[in-house]
Amino acid sequence: MSESALNLENIVVAFGALKAVDNVSMTVKRGERRAIIGPNGAGKTTLFNAITGVTRSTSGRITFEGLDISRKPAQSRARMGISRTFQITNLFPSLTVEQNMQLALRGTGSRKFSMLGSARLVSEEREQVASALALSRLATREAVEVTELSYGEQRQLEIAMALVSRPRLLLLDEPAAGLSPAERQMVTDIVRSLPKDLTVVLIEHDMELVLKLVDYVTCLNNGQMLAEGSPEEIRANQLVQDVYLGKARANA
Amino acid sequence: MMAMGPLSIWRSPLIFLAILAAIFGVLPLLISQYRMSIANEILIFALLAMSIDVLAGYAGRTSLGHGAIFGTATYVIIYWTANLGGSPWIGCLLAIAAAVLMAAAFALFAMRVSGVYFVLITLALGMIVWGVCLRWSNVTGGENGIRGSGRPDIIADPFVFYYVTLAVVLFFAFVIWRFVHSPFGLSLCGIRDSESRMRSLGYGTTLHMFLAFTITGFFSGIAGVLYAFFNNFVSPSTVELSQSVEGLLMAIVGGVGTIFGAFLGSAAIILLENVVSQYTARWPMVLGFMFIGIMIFAPQGILGALKRQATRKL
Numbered sequence: 117m118s119e120s121a122l123n124l125e126n127i128v129v130a131f132g133a134l135k136a137v138d139n140v141s142m143t144v145k146r147g148e149r150r151a152i153i154g155p156n157g158a159g160k161t162t163l164f165n166a167i168t169g170v171t172r173s174t175s176g177r178i179t180f181e182g183l184d185i186s187r188k189p190a191q192s193r194a195r196m197g198i199s200r201t202f203q204i205t206n207l208f209p210s211l212t213v214e215q216n217m218q219l220a221l222r223g224t225g226s227r228k229f230s231m232l233g234s235a236r237l238v239s240e241e242r243e244q245v246a247s248a249l250a251l252s253r254l255a256t257r258e259a260v261e262v263t264e265l266s267y268g269e270q271r272q273l274e275i276a277m278a279l280v281s282r283p284r285l286l287l288l289d290e291p292a293a294g295l296s297p298a299e300r301q302m303v304t305d306i307v308r309s310l311p312k313d314l315t316v317v318l319i320e321h322d323m324e325l326v327l328k329l330v331d332y333v334t335c336l337n338n339g340q341m342l343a344e345g346s347p348e349e350i351r352a353n354q355l356v357q358d359v360y361l362g363k364a365r366a367n368a
Numbered sequence: 369m370m371a372m373g374p375l376s377i378w379r380s381p382l383i384f385l386a387i388l389a390a391i392f393g394v395l396p397l398l399i400s401q402y403r404m405s406i407a408n409e410i411l412i413f414a415l416l417a418m419s420i421d422v423l424a425g426y427a428g429r430t431s432l433g434h435g436a437i438f439g440t441a442t443y444v445i446i447y448w449t450a451n452l453g454g455s456p457w458i459g460c461l462l463a464i465a466a467a468v469l470m471a472a473a474f475a476l477f478a479m480r481v482s483g484v485y486f487v488l489i490t491l492a493l494g495m496i497v498w499g500v501c502l503r504w505s506n507v508t509g510g511e512n513g514i515r516g517s518g519r520p521d522i523i524a525d526p527f528v529f530y531y532v533t534l535a536v537v538l539f540f541a542f543v544i545w546r547f548v549h550s551p552f553g554l555s556l557c558g559i560r561d562s563e564s565r566m567r568s569l570g571y572g573t574t575l576h577m578f579l580a581f582t583i584t585g586f587f588s589g590i591a592g593v594l595y596a597f598f599n600n601f602v603s604p605s606t607v608e609l610s611q612s613v614e615g616l617l618m619a620i621v622g623g624v625g626t627i628f629g630a631f632l633g634s635a636a637i638i639l640l641e642n643v644v645s646q647y648t649a650r651w652p653m654v655l656g657f658m659f660i661g662i663m664i665f666a667p668q669g670i671l672g673a674l675k676r677q678a679t680r681k682l
């Protein structure tokens with residue numbers, strides 16, 4: 117098997133005249149922790165959408181574990197082991213935490229087509245759900261309806277749902293945005309305790325958090341790759357400071 | 369044994385089925401034969417309403433086409449037995465197959481859309497079926513319809529037919545209940561809540577909607593066959609829009625997403641129709657007011673409101 121988990125070659129995503137992602141290439145190694153940073157509107161979420169198939173890339177090639185997935189629909193990519201969370205919380209609000217997890221667990225298998233069997237979890241599935249919930253610090257909340265969860269818990273459930281099917285590539289879109297310092301710490305702990313062989317790509321604004329978590333950083337600006345490097349290199353990079361950190365400071 | 373909490377009554381279909389079996393089972397002993405035929409009709413339309421409730425209450429899609437799918441089955445079995453002289457049992461299979469195919473054809477158009485687009489597409493397709501039944505008169509008899517050749521001897525007796533209907537409808541009520549509470553049924557709720565999340569989790573949501581729609585066509589088709597045996601006559605009014613509207617209203621009145629509420633909704637609407645039509649020909653208007661009243665005072669329907677009461681008391 118190839119060494120790289122995810123490989124992007126000259127990815128372009130255009131909305132009419134706007135190139136939200138403009139000729140981005142990058143390689144993420146198996147087991148790597150990668151951050152994607154950049155100001156709002158830089159094209160980070162759009163890049164995630166292109167990788168997961170939510171949006172088709174206008175041109176370019178995406179390979180996952182050596183296979184070209186550029187033209188595959190989102191659900192096929194998910195079944196291949198690509199999983200994600202959403203920047204704007206995207207859960208099943210009228211269902212319970214447990215039902216959300218059931219749906220998340222069965223999406224990649226064949227039991228989702230069972231039409232007369234019980235929706236209840238079988239014991240093996242229950243273990244998988246319990247371990248994903250425990251990893252996401254939601255262990256005691258199974259029976260609660262999603263609308264009754266706090267915002268922070270909903271973000272934790274986002275992660276638990278992305279984890280439960282045991283993906284090989286996990287894309288986290290601003291998992292800590294809008295959370296209190298204590299909750300951000302929890303998210304940091306969650307990301308840190310993820311299995312070592314899982315490849316993780318993380319969109320995050322908070323450089324402190326990024327520094328603690330990742331091996332490598334990609335910085336986007338106006339859809340284009342601005343810089344790549346270790347967290348320390350990115351911190352010291354003049355371009356990044358001007359475009360991203362400067363702006364972030366100005367926004368604060 | 370598992371402890372039975374106060375909520376588990378909503379989880380177990382057997383209690384409801386037993387209550388329904390008891391009520392509808394003793395009815396014929398207490399009422400006149402004419403009233404028994406009304407009860408028989410209630411049962412048949414409850415099955416149609418349950419098939420609509422699968423889409424409305426779980427997948428969150430309001431169909432105005434299931435009356436046409438139901439009526440397709442009625443047309444096919446009556447044409448087969450009366451005009452072609454075929455066996456009624458083979459006719460049953462052909463009629464149900466026709467309803468399933470019709471539903472599959474509807475599904476091809478409707479599986480990618482939701483909300484008002486779904487309503488409009490199912491409405492338009494239903495109207496096409498109605499138009500064909502009206503115009504293709506050398507087959508369908510046009511406005512005059514087709515008179516059936518009567519029920520097979522074994523179910524000719526009204527009592528026997530009533531209990532056969534009861535058994536079939538309760539059996540499929542159980543099947544539908546299992547269906548919506550299966551992993552596949554839960555996937556329909558997921559599609560209702562967030563189709564984009566479902567796709568990102570690995571679900572081919574279009575395929576799920578296609579299958580769900582087609583399967584509800586199967587249930588509607590069974591109701592359509594029972595109706596053919598019950599009514600012994602089919603005309604374009606069997607496939608017209610008001611049939612779909614009535615089926616949907618029954619599901620709403622009973623409580624969308626409750627499945628068994630369909631029995632209450634069907635009873636309420638058919639009984640009211642019988643009472644009202646003694647005094648006025650303006651049944652559709654009454655139906656309209658009732659619809660508005662339900663939406664204002666009990667939008668979750670009768671069973672939905674009861675269920676809410678029961679949960680709130682905990």
Ligand SMILES: Nc1ncnc2c1ncn2[C@@H]1O[C@H](COP(=O)(O)OP(=O)(O)O)[C@@H](O)[C@H]1O
Nearest residue numbers: 131134136154155156157158159160161162163
């Ligand atoms: N579906 C869409 N249609 C049109 N424009 C879009 C769409 N999605 C994103 N954009 C635009 O693409 C640019 C990048 O957006 P996004 O990827 O969400 O940025 P980021 O996640 O880095 O904040 C923005 O200008 C945004 O308005």
Ligand SMILES: [Mg+2]
Nearest residue numbers: 160161162203
């Ligand atoms: Mg974003």
